[in-house]
Amino acid sequence: MAETRRWPLRRIINVSLAVLAAFLLAALIGGGFALSRLGDARATVVGRIDPALQQALRLQSALVDQETGVRGYALGANEDVLNPYITGVTAQHEVAAQLGGLLTDLPDAAAQLRRVDDRVDQWRKVYAQPTIAEVARTGEPASTTSVEQGKAYFDRVRAALDGLQTRLNTARVNASDTLDGAATTTNIVLVAIAVGFALIVAALALGLRRAAIQPISRLAEEVRIVARGEFDHPVEQSGPREVRELGTDVNIMRERILQELSALQVAHAELDKRSTDLERSNAELEQFAYIASHDLQEPLRKVASFCQLLERRYKRQLDERADQYIAFAVDGAKRMQILINDLLAFSRVGRVVREHVVVSCDAVLEQALANLSYTIEQTGATIEADPLPDVSAEVPLLTTVFQNLIGNALKFRGDETPHVRVTVRRDGDFWEFGVADNGIGIDDEYAERIFVIFQRLHNKADYPGTGIGLAMCRKIVEFHGGRIWLDTTVESGSRFCFTLPVINEDEETDG
Incomplete structure (x- = not known):
């Protein structure tokens, strides 16, 4: 039940991301609210109250200019002095x-601003405008009583201006306090967001480390132990469900490796046993080859010699059946000698190793044709060959390949005069040789059978031979790292192909 309740790694990551996203959203909302409040407070101070204080000072200056202009005009009856009053009225309205x-x-x-406007209107209607009109009519300065009366009215305007200034200053102090509070709140919120983000990131990192990274690291260490050979x-x-499932899979793989290793050890033991048997068989084969080349050849030569003596001495002296029996014995002894020699040659391929040398295939082909010169002369065959490359090979074995393939072309000839063509082309890292003839050809169904030792497609009376030649060619070509096959695409005659590796520059230089 504990394993089924354990969260998978996907859910752990999703929950971690959801927590982080929720915190970021809350931080965005809280930070935005704090910044909005700070902006509003700053806008109130900078955008409204401070400009209002400046405008209040301008209003006070404009009103003072009006009062100064009216008082100067009332005392001196000089119209030039009245200009501040006129400009002050215009500035006041703006x-x-x-x-x-x-x-x-x-x-x-x-x-309070409306109270100032009311008192300014009252001062202007009650004192300023009547005084200006009276002085302009009489051309004489106004009385001291009238001037004092005007000053009393303007003192009320001054009192209203002071009240406006006081209220604006109070509002600025309150707005500044609000701005300071909003700034402090904003700083607290930003610090809280930073600290909270750091704590959440640390908590998520620690949680992910304990929930996912550590189990994966432990699993990796366990896997490395197994990889070192401790199966x-x-x-x-441990850890999330996926990690546990991965560990289970690794355990299954480990158990499978143990089974395979056990089976492999058994197979190695069996292989060692068979290798020992093979070494013993090879030793026995070498012993047999020695016996066949020495002990069997001598009595076989005696049998053949005495059969030939019987044939020469008693030919036509006995009846016809006796002559036939003697001929059979002589032929059998000769074929037995040929078969033993071919078997010896076949067994020596790859067992008696000579040094590979760089040799010209043109020279090898020339030697093979020299060995077949009598047959070529008897059949009137023509041999054509492309310029052949140099290869690394045992010269006698490669000569045997060309000799057997061309010899078969001459042996299995048709009614036409034999014509053999030897070609070559490069195919990657190999030379592909081709030996084509215009003989009787070979059916496709026998394309593999002809390379099996002792396999013959014709009666030995029609085409002599032991059935070892093509098997010998395959063994020699494969010993040199190539392959041989019958080209089944030709429409007449037969064509054998085989490959030999292209020599590298180092071998060519050594050669």
């Missing part, structure tokens, strides 16, 4: 409009 837009979120300051060491399973 500043009041801008200041009104900045105080939309500050109702107390907006109410009896069981692989422990």
Whole structure:
């Protein structure tokens, strides 16, 4: 039940990613809210209150210019002195409009601004405009009483301006406190996000390490122990489900290797036994070859010699059946000698190893044709050959291959005069030789049978031979690292192909 409840690695990774994504989302929301609050507070201070304070100062300056211009005009009746009043009125209207837009979120300051406007209107209607009109009409300065009255009205305007300035300063202090608080909150949130992210990453890393990486590392170490050859060491399973399943598979593989190793050890023992038997058989074969080449040849020569003496001395002196029996004995002795010699030659291929030398195949072919010169002359055969390459081989064995293949072409000839063509082409790392003739040909079904020792397709009375020639060719070619086959694509005659390795530059230089 514990194994079934254990989470798979895929779920561990998915849950880890989900936790990290949830934290990042919460951090994004909290950080965004804190930054938004900080931006709003900063916008209130920088974008509204500070500009409102500046505009309030401009408003105060414009009103002071108006009061200064009216008082100077009232005392001196000089129209030039009245210019500050005119420009101050224009500046007042512009500043009041801008200041009104900045105080939309500050109702107390907006109410105080309206109080300032009311008192300015009252000062202008009650004192400024009547005084200007009176001085302009009489051309005389206004009375001191009138000037003092105007100053009293403007003091009320000053009081309203001071109230506006006070409210704006109070609002700025409150907004600055709010801005500082938002900045502090933002810093706390950002630090908390950074610390939380670091803790979550560390926790996830530790969790993944304990839940996945450590079990995989333990499994890897267990596998390395097995890989070093300790196949009896069981692989422990731990960690997520996939890792445990992998460990189980490795255990199954280990047990299979143990079974295969046990079977291989048995096979090696059997192979060692058979190798010993083969060595003994080879020794017996060598002993047989020695006996066949010495002990069997001598009595066989005696049998053949005495049979030939009987044939010469008593020919036509006995009846016809006796002459026939003697002829059979002589022929059998001769064929037995040929068969023994061919068997000896076949057994020596690959067993009696001579040094391979770099030799010209043209020279080898020339020697083979010299050995077949009598048969070539008797049959009137023509032999054509492409320029042949140099190869690394045992010269006598390679001569035997060309001699057997061309000899078969002359032996199994048809009604036409024998014509043999020897070709060669390079196929990668091999030379592919071809020996084609215009003889009786070979059916495709016998393409493999003809290379088996003692396999004959014709009666020995029609075509003499022991049936060893093509088997000898195959053994020699394979001994030299090539292969031989019958080309079944030719439409008339027969064509044998065999390959020999291309010599490398080092061998060619040594040669």
